[in-house]
Amino acid sequence: MSSKQRILILFAHPSPHRSEVNRPMFVASKSLAHVTAVDLYREYPTFCIDIDREQQRLREHDVLIFHFPLYWYSTPSLLKEWQDLVLEYGFAYGHEGKALAGKQFMCALSASGPEKAYHADGYNHFTIRELLQPLEQMADFVGMTYLPPFTLFGARSAVEDKRLSRHIAQWTALLNGLGDRAWHGHNWDDVITINAWVTQHMEERI
Numbered sequence: 001m002s003s004k005q006r007i008l009i010l011f012a013h014p015s016p017h018r019s020e021v022n023r024p025m026f027v028a029s030k031s032l033a034h035v036t037a038v039d040l041y042r043e044y045p046t047f048c049i050d051i052d053r054e055q056q057r058l059r060e061h062d063v064l065i066f067h068f069p070l071y072w073y074s075t076p077s078l079l080k081e082w083q084d085l086v087l088e089y090g091f092a093y094g095h096e097g098k099a100l101a102g103k104q105f106m107c108a109l110s111a112s113g114p115e116k117a118y119h120a121d122g123y124n125h126f127t128i129r130e131l132l133q134p135l136e137q138m139a140d141f142v143g144m145t146y147l148p149p150f151t152l153f154g155a156r157s158a159v160e161d162k163r164l165s166r167h168i169a170q171w172t173a174l175l176n177g178l179g180d181r182a183w184h185g186h187n188w189d190d191v192i193t194i195n196a197w198v199t200q201h202m203e204e205r206i
């Protein structure tokens, strides 16, 4: 239990040059030794995904993170293509498909809508965790442990409101906490986002 868990971040942003929040998060994650941070749109601009390489990457890591700006209540399309191609029968599921069993899965995302809009009474009607249920079920189906999403709401005003540097500090603390198995075995059933937990339990690291 002494070595850190290895984390694979699949960053999917179709226009990173215009990104205010996810690009700096991606840059911060690249500096951590136990993290492999992959820029999917840069590697696969024509969506021609190297399935063997992606499956090998998955085998070599303990935690998988999809990192993306929320697009139409879901991931940008390359991440969906990645799921469709990489999570094959016999690899991720099926009788012999156990490659991902026991690993952890989490989404790290930003949304322009405010947190209060992501609520039964808000204009988006659903929480972010509810909207991401296909990914939660994907994780369950392939035997991965699902962690609630690390989410930045109101993303388009984060820089102006000076919320970004704290968010990136929390992101780094979260990646270190995951590396140290800080929350192994925790019950996340009723937790909508992991942000409050990061603040509560990782405050000394922020």
Ligand SMILES: Cc1cc2nc3c(=O)[nH]c(=O)nc-3n(C[C@H](O)[C@H](O)[C@H](O)COP(=O)(O)O)c2cc1C
Residues within 6 Å of the ligand: 013, 018, 019, 020, 021, 022, 023, 068, 069, 070, 071, 072, 073, 074, 110, 111, 112, 113, 155, 156
């Ligand atoms: C095609 C498209 C779809 C979007 N869909 C949503 C959405 O469903 N909900 C939301 O809150 N924001 C949505 N947004 C806003 C982005 O999530 C927001 O611009 C992004 O999180 C900001 O991150 P960045 O600075 O890294 O680009 C959308 C933006 C685009 C371009």
